[in-house]
Amino acid sequence: MLNPRIKLCDVLVDELNSPRPCSACMNFTLQQLRAFVMVVSAGSVTRAAEELHLTQPAVSMQLRGFEDGFERPLFERVGRRMDLTPFGEEVLEHAKSILAEAHSIHRKRSEQPGECTGSLSIASVSTGKYVLPRFLAAFAADHPHVAIQLEVTNRSRVIELLEDNAIDYALVSLPPERMEVESIPLVPNELHIVAPPGWRIPSPESPAFEAWLNESPLIFRETGSGTRRAFERLLASRGVDLSPVWELGTNEAVKQAVMAGMGVSLMSVAGFAPEKRLGLIASTPVHGDWETAWQLVRRKGKPLTQLRERFESHLASKREAIVTEHFPWAVQCRPISR
Numbered sequence: 354m355l356n357p358r359i360k361l362c363d364v365l366v367d368e369l370n371s372p373r374p375c376s377a378c379m380n381f382t383l384q385q386l387r388a389f390v391m392v393v394s395a396g397s398v399t400r401a402a403e404e405l406h407l408t409q410p411a412v413s414m415q416l417r418g419f420e421d422g423f424e425r426p427l428f429e430r431v432g433r434r435m436d437l438t439p440f441g442e443e444v445l446e447h448a449k450s451i452l453a454e455a456h457s458i459h460r461k462r463s464e465q466p467g468e469c470t471g472s473l474s475i476a477s478v479s480t481g482k483y484v485l486p487r488f489l490a491a492f493a494a495d496h497p498h499v500a501i502q503l504e505v506t507n508r509s510r511v512i513e514l515l516e517d518n519a520i521d522y523a524l525v526s527l528p529p530e531r532m533e534v535e536s537i538p539l540v541p542n543e544l545h546i547v548a549p550p551g552w553r554i555p556s557p558e559s560p561a562f563e564a565w566l567n568e569s570p571l572i573f574r575e576t577g578s579g580t581r582r583a584f585e586r587l588l589a590s591r592g593v594d595l596s597p598v599w600e601l602g603t604n605e606a607v608k609q610a611v612m613a614g615m616g617v618s619l620m621s622v623a624g625f626a627p628e629k630r631l632g633l634i635a636s637t638p639v640h641g642d643w644e645t646a647w648q649l650v651r652r653k654g655k656p657l658t659q660l661r662e663r664f665e666s667h668l669a670s671k672r673e674a675i676v677t678e679h680f681p682w683a684v685q686c687r688p689i690s691r
Contacts, residue, residue: 380422381419381422382415383451383452383455384415385415385416385418385419386419386448386451386452387405387415387452388401388405388412388415388416388419389415389416389419389427389444389445389448390445390448390449390452391404391405391412392412392416392435393437393441393445396435397433397435398412398413398416398435423440423444425438425440426438426440426441427440427441427444428441470498470499470660471499471500471658471660472499472500472501472502473499473500473501473502473521473522473660473661473664474502474504474519474520474521474522475489475501475502475503475504475520475521475522475523475524475649476503476504476505476506476510476511476514476515476520476522476523476524477503477504477505477506477511477523477524478505478506478507478508478511478524478525478526478578478579479505479506479507479603479604479605480526480580480604480620480621480623480624481505481524481525481526481647482505483604483621483623483624483626484524484539484540484623484647484680485503485524485539485647487675487679487680488539488668488671488672488675489501489503491667491671491675492664492667492668492671495667496663499660504520507575507577507578507602507603508525508577508578508579509577511523511524511525512525512529512531515529515532515534515650515651515652516529516531516532518652518655521651521655521661522537522649522650522651523649523650523651524539524647524648524649525579525647525648525650526542526579526580526583526621526645526646526647526648527579527582527645528648528650529650532652532653533652533653533654534650534651534652534653535650535651535652535653535655536648536649536650537648537649537650537651537665537668537669538646538647538648538672539646539647539648539649539668539672539676540623540646540647540672540676540680540683541644541646541647541683542621542623542644542645542646542647543621543622543623543638543644543682543683544580544583544619544620544621544622544638544639544643544644544645545619545620545621545622545625545636545637545638545639546617546618546619546636546637546639547608547611547617547618547619547620547625547634547635547636548569548611548617548634548635548636549611549612549613549614549615549617549634549635550612550632550633550634550635551635552617552635553635554617554635554636554637556637557637557638557639557640562591563591563592563593566588566591566593566617567593567594569616569617570598570599570615570616570617571588571596571598571599571616571617571618572598572599572600572601572607572610572611572615572616572617572618573585573599573600573601573618574600574601574602574603574604574607574618575600575601575602576600579645580604580619580620580621582643583619583643583644583645584618584619584643586641586642586643587619587639587641587643590641590643598616599615599616604620604621604624605624607620608620608624608625608628608634611634612628612633612634619639620636622636622638622682623647623680626682649668
C-alpha cells in the first residue's frame, strides 16, 4: 500500500525507477484522476461516462492521458474486461487520497469566516435513536460543514467507546458508573409498562398490578441495559419474580415481541409513541425512583474545543423548544437540570 502522504511524482520515481522528470510526473489533472477512479468503480468506461455525465470518448481520452504517464500498465485488458494490475491497485489508493484532499480544500474555500468545521462523534444506546436526531437536526442545518458520526449500539458498547475516549459524546439514560462524566440533559425518559394491544393493564397504584405482573410473561432487555435495570428495580419494589421469559437485545425487538403477544415489558415512551397512537400497543406510565433522563455525557476533563462548545451551547439554547415540539409527553414530566 502506498503511503498517501507521498507525492505522486515520488511514487513514480521510487516504484518504477523511472528517469522521467518530476514535471512530467505531476502532469495529471483532477479530471483524469476522477475518470480513473470512476472507471475502476463502475467497471467500464461506458458506465463511468454515465456516472460522470460525460461522453465515452471524453472519459477514454482522460483515462488514456493518465495511463500514458506511467511506464507500468494500470490495467490488464482481456476483451472488454479491465482488471487492475497490482501496481494499478496501489495507484488507485493514492488517487483516492488526492481526490479526498482536493474535496477538503474545496470545502475550505466555501467556508465563511468564523464558521465551525470538523466532526463530532456520538454513540447512542438503541432507544436513543428515537430521541437524538431531533436535537442534531437543527445543529446540522446551522453548521453544514460539521460532520456528525452517530453509532447506535447497546449500552455496554457505548460505555466502552466512552471509556476508550473514542467518541466525543454518549447518549444514555443512566450515566456510566465507573468513570466521571459531564452531563448535558436533553429530555426526561418517561417509562411505560407495555403490553399487547387489547390487554388491560391494571393501575400501577392498585394491588392487582403486582398480581398481573406475576402472571404475565416478562420480556427483558439484555444485561447492562439501562431499561433493564429500571425494570428490575420496578419489579423488585413490587415483589415480582425477576425471572425473564424473554431476553432481547434491542428496543425494536422488544417492541415487536410485545405487539406479537409474547409478553409485557418496560419501555421508554419515545420508542413506541407512533405504535401507541395507532393502537398497536397498550401501555401505562409508571413513576418511581427508577425513572431516568436522556442525557449526552462526555468524559470529565475532555478538552472543550470550539466545536464542542458551540454544540453544547446550541443544545442549551434549543432544548426547551425541541422538547415542546417533538416530545409533548415530556413537558408533563418533572424538569431536569444540569
